Amino acid sequence: MLLLQAWALRCVRALSGAPLVFACVVLVAAALLRRASLMRRLPPGPWGLPLVGYLPFLQPDAHLHFGKLARRYGPMFSTRCGNQLLVVLSDHRIIREAFRREEFTARPHNEFSNILGGYGIINTDGKLWKDQRRFLHERLRQFGMKYIGAGKEHMESRIMKEVESVLRTLADLKGAPTDLNPVLATSVSNVICELIMSVRFKHGDSRFQRFMDLVEEGFRLFGEMAWVNFVPALKWLPLPGLWAAKRKLDLNRREMANFFQQTVDSHRETFDRSNIRDLVDTYLLEIEHAKEEERDKLLFEGKDHDRQMQQIIGDLFSAGMETIKTTLQWAVVFMLHQPEVARGVQEELDQVVGRRRLPRLEDLPYLPYTESTLLEVLRRSSIVPLGTTHAATRDVYLNGFMIPKDAHVVPLLHAVHMDPTLWDDPEKFEPTRFLNAEGKVTKPEFFLPFGVGRRMCLGDVLARMELFLFFSSLLHVFDLRLPEGQPLPSLKGNTGATVTPDSYKVCLVERPMEEALDFLSAEESS
Numbered sequence: 001m002l003l004l005q006a007w008a009l010r011c012v013r014a015l016s017g018a019p020l021v022f023a024c025v026v027l028v029a030a031a032l033l034r035r036a037s038l039m040r041r042l043p044p045g046p047w048g049l050p051l052v053g054y055l056p057f058l059q060p061d062a063h064l065h066f067g068k069l070a071r072r073y074g075p076m077f078s079t080r081c082g083n084q085l086l087v088v089l090s091d092h093r094i095i096r097e098a099f100r101r102e103e104f105t106a107r108p109h110n111e112f113s114n115i116l117g118g119y120g121i122i123n124t125d126g127k128l129w130k131d132q133r134r135f136l137h138e139r140l141r142q143f144g145m146k147y148i149g150a151g152k153e154h155m156e157s158r159i160m161k162e163v164e165s166v167l168r169t170l171a172d173l174k175g176a177p178t179d180l181n182p183v184l185a186t187s188v189s190n191v192i193c194e195l196i197m198s199v200r201f202k203h204g205d206s207r208f209q210r211f212m213d214l215v216e217e218g219f220r221l222f223g224e225m226a227w228v229n230f231v232p233a234l235k236w237l238p239l240p241g242l243w244a245a246k247r248k249l250d251l252n253r254r255e256m257a258n259f260f261q262q263t264v265d266s267h268r269e270t271f272d273r274s275n276i277r278d279l280v281d282t283y284l285l286e287i288e289h290a291k292e293e294e295r296d297k298l299l300f301e302g303k304d305h306d307r308q309m310q311q312i313i314g315d316l317f318s319a320g321m322e323t324i325k326t327t328l329q330w331a332v333v334f335m336l337h338q339p340e341v342a343r344g345v346q347e348e349l350d351q352v353v354g355r356r357r358l359p360r361l362e363d364l365p366y367l368p369y370t371e372s373t374l375l376e377v378l379r380r381s382s383i384v385p386l387g388t389t390h391a392a393t394r395d396v397y398l399n400g401f402m403i404p405k406d407a408h409v410v411p412l413l414h415a416v417h418m419d420p421t422l423w424d425d426p427e428k429f430e431p432t433r434f435l436n437a438e439g440k441v442t443k444p445e446f447f448l449p450f451g452v453g454r455r456m457c458l459g460d461v462l463a464r465m466e467l468f469l470f471f472s473s474l475l476h477v478f479d480l481r482l483p484e485g486q487p488l489p490s491l492k493g494n495t496g497a498t499v500t501p502d503s504y505k506v507c508l509v510e511r512p513m514e515e516a517l518d519f520l521s522a523e524e525s526s
């Protein structure tokens with residue numbers, strides 16, 4: 001810094017008499033001084049190359065790579081990727097401290113958010129996000145997304161309809177090796193689709209398959225375009241692969257939007273304010289109320305109503321489907337690796353629920369081992385290892401370091417869940433770590449699968465209900481066996497939108513019940 005100042009002064013003296021050059025030198029020197037002073041206040045971290053920064057050095061499993069960097073630079077490190085500054089947090093106290101503050105509630109603004117046009121909830125910020133979040137939180141509670149109080153049984157029975165459908169489909173296979181992915185995808189999607197728009201797909205429905213292909217391709221194409229988010233200048237270069245990905249992404253987005261728009265239109269045609277069927281209806285009702293009260297802009301900040309509804313449907317679907325399906329797949333993988341845990345869960349279910357019916361939400365407080373097994377699945381799989389990136393709304397200090405406005409703030413949830421100073425032997429799958437000396441479930445403050453703070457997962461209650469009902473019913477009705485000659489599925493996982501297990505097959509062998517479960521032999525309802 002002192003050297004820079006001396007250099008600037010020497011330049012000024014040498015150039016006195018040349019006012020324009022003098023002004024330029026002062027400006028450049030001031031900019032360099034400002035940058036040097038900012039650099040000193042940023043969290044430490046690795047340097048990168050000019051223009052692209054650290055991007056070329058990022059490895060595919062970014063959460064593991066960031067974990068290594070956190071061990072070298074500390075629980076708060078920063079690095080530049082293209083024109084964006086990334087600040088990575090791996091200490092649960094710092095993550096909690098940051099995300100309870102208003103200044104960290106923004107989302108990054110880049111090419112990706114431009115495509116979404118500032119609609120929806122996941123990628124919005126400011127007043128629109130706050131209003132959407134409050135609105136959705138209240139309405140989803142009215143639909144039964146809550147643990148306590150009347151109404152939760154509506155949600156439970158919606159989920160159980162899908163659980164029964166999965167069990168019926170699996171029972172029909174009579175223990176043949178099967179890939180759970182498509183069966184779980186349809187049923188888990190149905191829970192969220194019914195809640196949002198009263199749509200339900202049958203297993204094997206081609207419309208649903210197309211829908212899923214679009215979602216999966218969307219995630220892949222976003223991955224291919226990731227560099228443009230950090231180096232926007234790339235979009236002006238003739239890079240055929242990039243242009244093709246952008247065009248395809250736009251086409252797919254429009255196809256999805258059309259599907260959602262048809263849903264909104266058919267809801268509008270049959271709308272009856274005395275019979276609110278789902279979330280789309282609650283939006284239509286809110287729009288009517290806003291019009292009556294002449295406060296059209298309150299809920300949507302003057303944005304296009306239909307586009308906002310389309311994006312909300314898309315956001316809830318993508319957030320609520322992939323996460324649950326993937327966690328359930330991991331749960332089965334861990335049970336195959338540790339059959340003694342699966343047996344422990346089954347014994348507890350047999351004792352508490354009995355062999356005449358399926359588990360219910362009201363059983364949960366009496367099933368600590370089952371619950372702690374699910375918590376351990378969430379910890380050990382950390383399917384959203386980097387959380388969802390936040391951004392700073394203004395220059396702000398955190399833990400003694402400066403975080404400039406618009407910097408990306410990444411919570412390294414995976415590192416928190418695998419920190420050996422917080423968890424004994426973190427690689428090990430050990431449900432009892434969530435049980436206290438009295439055998440009751442305890443969740444430490446460093447258990448953060450749903451994030452934390454003001455933007456914490458909006459669907460955590462629904463997620464915990466679904467995970468419990470699907471998982472406990474699956475183990476209550478079936479023994480899980482590895483198909484003969486097949487190796488145990490890997491525990492490593494593949495990093496994409498979430499960390500998913502490699503595809504695998506499992507044999508589901510029915511366990512005898514004391515009374516036959518009627519739904520297993522019933523016809524699938526539409």
Ligand code: HEM
Pocket residue numbers: 099121122123133315316319320321323324327383384387388389449450451452454455456457458459460462463
């Ligand atoms: C195992 C299941 C799930 C996991 C592990 C999970 C995890 C997360 C995480 C880590 C975040 C980011 C929080 C942040 O930005 O700091 C998030 C956000 C979100 N989740 Fe989930 N989630 C799950 C299920 C669901 C479900 C079922 C829904 C459906 C209602 C849902 C809806 C959302 C939404 C809307 C957000 C964005 C909130 C906002 O930006 O304000 N999630 N989730």
